[in-house]
Amino acid sequence: MQNTTVTPQEQDASPPAEIHDRLAAYLRKLALLKERGALRDVMEREMLLEFIRINKNRINEFPLLQVQQNGVINTLGYRSNAHPAHEFVKRCTATFLHLLTQYGKAGQGRDAALADSLRAQIVNNEAVLIKCAQGAVYSAALIHDNFEEALISFFGEGAIEIMDEATERLEMNDRYWKELLDGFIARRVDESHERMIREERYSLRKEQNTLVVQFPFDSMLDQIKGDGRKIEKTRVQKAFEEIGENPQGVLARKLVFEALASEQDVFGDRMTREQRLHTAAIVCMDVVAEQFLEIIKERAAAGNDGVSPEETARLEFVREQVTAMAVGCVLIHDIVRDDFTAGIGTLGITDPRPYRETVQNFEAESLYRTIHALLEGRFLSILKERLADEGGKVVLKTARARRVPAPGIERLTAAGLTRIRRAKLFDPDKERPGAFIFTSRNAKELYGLMRMLQIERELEQTLIQAWEQAEPKVDILAVINVEALAKTTTNLKGRLAEILGRLGIAPVGG
Numbered sequence: 040m041q042n043t044t045v046t047p048q049e050q051d052a053s054p055p056a057e058i059h060d061r062l063a064a065y066l067r068k069l070a071l072l073k074e075r076g077a078l079r080d081v082m083e084r085e086m087l088l089e090f091i092r093i094n095k096n097r098i099n100e101f102p103l104l105q106v107q108q109n110g111v112i113n114t115l116g117y118r119s120n121a122h123p124a125h126e127f128v129k130r131c132t133a134t135f136l137h138l139l140t141q142y143g144k145a146g147q148g149r150d151a152a153l154a155d156s157l158r159a160q161i162v163n164n165e166a167v168l169i170k171c172a173q174g175a176v177y178s179a180a181l182i183h184d185n186f187e188e189a190l191i192s193f194f195g196e197g198a199i200e201i202m203d204e205a206t207e208r209l210e211m212n213d214r215y216w217k218e219l220l221d222g223f224i225a226r227r228v229d230e231s232h233e234r235m236i237r238e239e240r241y242s243l244r245k246e247q248n249t250l251v252v253q254f255p256f257d258s259m260l261d262q263i264k265g266d267g268r269k270i271e272k273t274r275v276q277k278a279f280e281e282i283g284e285n286p287q288g289v290l291a292r293k294l295v296f297e298a299l300a301s302e303q304d305v306f307g308d309r310m311t312r313e314q315r316l317h318t319a320a321i322v323c324m325d326v327v328a329e330q331f332l333e334i335i336k337e338r339a340a341a342g343n344d345g346v347s348p349e350e351t352a353r354l355e356f357v358r359e360q361v362t363a364m365a366v367g368c369v370l371i372h373d374i375v376r377d378d379f380t381a382g383i384g385t386l387g388i389t390d391p392r393p394y395r396e397t398v399q400n401f402e403a404e405s406l407y408r409t410i411h412a413l414l415e416g417r418f419l420s421i422l423k424e425r426l427a428d429e430g431g432k433v434v435l436k437t438a439r440a441r442r443v444p445a446p447g448i449e450r451l452t453a454a455g456l457t458r459i460r461r462a463k464l465f466d467p468d469k470e471r472p473g474a475f476i477f478t479s480r481n482a483k484e485l486y487g488l489m490r491m492l493q494i495e496r497e498l499e500q501t502l503i504q505a506w507e508q509a510e511p512k513v514d515i516l517a518v519i520n521v522e523a524l525a526k527t528t529t530n531l532k533g534r535l536a537e538i539l540g541r542l543g544i545a546p547v548g549g
Contacts, residue, residue: 102176
C-alpha cells in the first residue's frame with residue numbers, strides 16, 4: 040500500500056475529537072492483543088474486525104442485524120483467506136497495524152510533528168479499508184435483495200417471511216443457502232411430485248421399442264409458483280440500476296472497469312469481463328467513483344505538463360480506494376457463490392458446478408432462471424434416486440422448447456406475423472391455451488426459417504426478442520428400453536410394473 044501526502048481533511052470530515060477517539064480505541068485493542076501475545080495473523084484479523092465495528096457508522100447500508108454484520112466481517116477477515124484479492128486486505132491491514140504502532144510510540148515520545156504525520160497516514164489508511172468494507176456491504180446487500188426479488192417473483196410475497204427468518208438467524212454462508220434451497224426447492228418439488236403422481240398428471244406412450252413416461256414440468260410449476268408480483272426495488276438496487284441510466288454513471292463505470300482490468304496482480308485471473316463490469320458498477324455507487332472521474336477529467340484538460348506531484352498522489356490515493364472497494368465486492372461475490380454452490384448439495388443434485396454459471400453475478404433475472412433450473416434439477420434427482428438400480432435400461436431425458444405466451448403472440452401479430460407464418464414458426468401449446476411454442480430447436484434453425492419466409496426487418500427483430508425472452512417449456516421423460524429389459528427377464532410385464540412402481544405410477548410387481 041502506498042503512503043500518500045494527501046491530508047486527512049481532504050478525505051475525512053470527522054471532527055478532530057472523533058478522529059482522536061477512534062485512534063485511541065484502535066490503540067487500546069492493539070495493546071490488548073499484544074498483552075495476549077497474539078500471533079501476527081491473529082492480530083491482523085482481530086484489528087480488521089475491530090476496525091469495521093468502530094467505523095460501521097461510516098459505511099453506507101451497513102446491516103443492522105448482528106448476524107449480517109458478522110457475515111460481512113468474517114468474510115473479509117478470514118473466510119476469504121485463500122482468494123487472491125484477500126492479499127490486498129491483508130496488506131492494508133498490516134500497514135494499518137504498523138502505522139498504529141509507530142503512532143503510539145510517537146505519542147509516548149511526545150513527538151508532535153511525527154504524530155501528526157502518522158495520524159494523517161492512518162486516516163488515509165482508514166479511508167482505503169472503509170472502501171473495502173463498503174464494497175463488501177453493497178455486494179452482500181445486492182445479492183440478498185436480488186435473491187429476495189427472484190423468490191417473490193417465483194413464489195409470491197410469502198417468500199419474504201421465510202427468507203427474513205433465515206436472514207435473522209444465519210450468516211450468508213453455506214448453511215444459509217442450504218436452508219433456503221431446502222425450503223424453497225427441495226420440499227416444494229417433493230410435495231408437488233407426490234401430488235403429480237397422486238393426481239395422475241403424467242402420461243405413458245410407446246415409441247418403437249421403448250415405453251416413455253412423460254412428466255410435464257408445467258404441472259409442477261403450476262402448484263408452486265406464486266402470482267409473479269413485482270416489488271419495489273430497495274435503495275441499494277435502485278442505486279445500482281441508476282449507474283447505467285445516466286451518462287456520468289456510464290462514463291465512470293467505463294473508467295473504473297479499465298482501472299480494474301489493469302489490476303491483475305490484485306485480482307488474479309478469476310474475474311470474467313462480466314464480473315468486472317458488474318463490480319465496476321458497484322464501485323460507482325460510491326462517491327469515490329465520482330472523484331476518480333473528476334480527477335481523470337482534470338488531468339485530461341491540464342495535459343501531462345500541468346499535473347503536479349500532489350495531484351498525482353491524489354489520483355493514486357483515489358484509485359487505491361477504487362481498487363479497495365472492488366476487492367470487498369469481489370471477495371463477497373466469490374465466497375457467496377462458493378457457499379451457494381455448496382448449498383445446492385442439499386437438493387441431491389450430483390454436479391452443482393453448472394449452476395455457478397447460471398447464477399452469473401446474482402442479478403435478479405439470473406437468480407430467477409437459476410431457481411427454475413434448480414427446481415428441474417431436484418425433480419430429476421428424485422427420479423434418478425428411484426431408478427438408480429436400473430442402469431441403462433431406463434434413461435432420463437429433458438425435452439425443452441421455447442414458449443411465447445399470448446401477450447407475446449399479440450405483439451408479434453402487431454409487428455406483421457400472419458397466420459400462415461405463425462403456423463411455420465410456432466406450434467400451439469396444448470397445455471397453455473393462447474400460448475405458442477417455437478418449432479425451431481435453436482437460434483440457427485430460427486434464422487434459417489426466417490430467411491426462408493422472407494421475414495421483414497421489424498418482424499425479425501420482434502421475433503428475435505421473443506426468442507430471447509421466451510419462457511422454457513420443459514418435460515421430464517423416463518424412457519424405458521423394453522427391448523433391453525426383455526433380454527434380462529422372463530417376466531417382462533412384472534419388470535415393467537416394478538419400474539413404473541419405482542416412479543410411483545403402479546404398485547411394485549403389479
